[in-house]
Amino acid sequence: xxMQRFLWPLVIVLAVGALFLWGLRRSNPTALPSVLVxxxxxxxxxxxxxxxxxxxxxxxxxxxxxxxxxxxxxxxxSWCIPCQQEGPVLSAFWQQxxxxxxxxxxxxxxxxxxxALSFIQQYGLGFPSVQDNGRMYIEYGTYGVPExxxxxxxxxxxxxxxxxxxxxxxxxxxxxxxx
Amino acid sequence: MSLRRPALLGWMLAIGLLVGLAFAQxxxxxxxxxxxxxxxxxxxxxxxCQGESAAESNADISVEMRRIIAEQLAQGKSEAQIKAYFVQxxxxxxxxxxxxxxxxxxxxxxxxxxxxxxxxxxxxxQSRLRQRAQMASAEVPEExxxxxxxxxxxxxxxxxx
Numbered sequence: 001x002x003m004q005r006f007l008w009p010l011v012i013v014l015a016v017g018a019l020f021l022w023g024l025r026r027s028n029p030t031a032l033p034s035v036l037v038x039x040x041x042x043x044x045x046x047x048x049x050x051x052x053x054x055x056x057x058x059x060x061x062x063x064x065x066x067x068x069x070x071x072x073x074x075x076x077x078s079w080c081i082p083c084q085q086e087g088p089v090l091s092a093f094w095q096q097x098x099x100x101x102x103x104x105x106x107x108x109x110x111x112x113x114x115x116a117l118s119f120i121q122q123y124g125l126g127f128p129s130v131q132d133n134g135r136m137y138i139e140y141g142t143y144g145v146p147e148x149x150x151x152x153x154x155x156x157x158x159x160x161x162x163x164x165x166x167x168x169x170x171x172x173x174x175x176x177x178x179x
Numbered sequence: 180m181s182l183r184r185p186a187l188l189g190w191m192l193a194i195g196l197l198v199g200l201a202f203a204q205x206x207x208x209x210x211x212x213x214x215x216x217x218x219x220x221x222x223x224x225x226x227x228c229q230g231e232s233a234a235e236s237n238a239d240i241s242v243e244m245r246r247i248i249a250e251q252l253a254q255g256k257s258e259a260q261i262k263a264y265f266v267q268x269x270x271x272x273x274x275x276x277x278x279x280x281x282x283x284x285x286x287x288x289x290x291x292x293x294x295x296x297x298x299x300x301x302x303x304x305q306s307r308l309r310q311r312a313q314m315a316s317a318e319v320p321e322e323x324x325x326x327x328x329x330x331x332x333x334x335x336x337x338x339x340x
Binding site: 033034035036109134135137138139140141142143144 | 226227239240243244247266267268269270
């Protein structure tokens with residue numbers, strides 16, 4: 001009788017404590033799993049930024065790229081500070097793994113197109129980038145830049161990464177994409 | 180001197196008008212979007228903001244969201260259809276009111292659950308009190324009760340002498 005009296009409050013306190021602990025230990029409380037994971041990646045045809053037009057043509061269609069290799073779609077903007085750190089990492093990764101994986105940048109929410117061009121020059125982005133039409137970042141359900149999506153060879157979204165990608169993140173994505 | 184003063188006044192008026200216009204433009208919705216657009220946008224989260232709806236925020240993404248809402252309204256889509264468009268891309272997170280199904284149902288049920296729990300605890304407390312009272316009364320010997328009842332009825336006539 002007496003034991004039971006103390007047991008219940010103890011159980012409740014422990015349960016609430018566990019809930020708090022779980023909340024605190026989540027790696028990133030603002031991170032949300034993308035609802036697109038497991039679904040076909042939203043299709044697009046977008047204009048290629050001038051520095052890449054010679055190699056990739058004036059427009060790039062996602063469906064033309066799907067099926068050959070897994071694709072990393074990276075949303076970036078020139079005013080985004082983490083993108084400055086991410087750009088060179090992503091570019092180096094692309095140079096090394098061109099034959100295994102495709103990297104495609106989507107330059108988004110850019111106020112001035114020339115800012116994007118100077119960003120590409122300054123950070124030496126080797127992978128091609130297209131210009132967002134103002135809708136693609138909503139189509140992909142992004143809530144900031146940078147964000148990276150891994151699309152497998154069947155054209156489905158495998159994962160969404162929020163924030164700048166590290167070399168380790170990219171290696172894991174390469175493995176998961178089956179490249 | 181007499182010529183300068185009207186010129187100065189004119190300049191001041193012009194500047195005042197411009198400043199006024201600038202403020203007016205910031206605070207009122209652009210004329211091409213109906214209030215219905217804002218009604219729907221108010222129930223959607225601005226994805227890049229903290230605690231602002233797509234109606235209040237001036238972030239590029241919110242402006243674009245309002246434009247999408249206006250376009251879809253013009254296409255004759257219902258409010259539910261427009262919300263579903265954003266939920267498909269962002270999940271239920273984009274809605275300010277969590278939907279009354281699935282994992283967020285418990286948010287709506289939690290006040291009821293809390294009330295139920297409170298009722299249950301009170302009921303148990305009450306029944307325990309009642310039980311204790313009954314137990315206590317069972318322990319009192321019969322003659323004691325009779326004596327007390329007699330005392331309540333008033334003084335008995337003295338039969339000893």
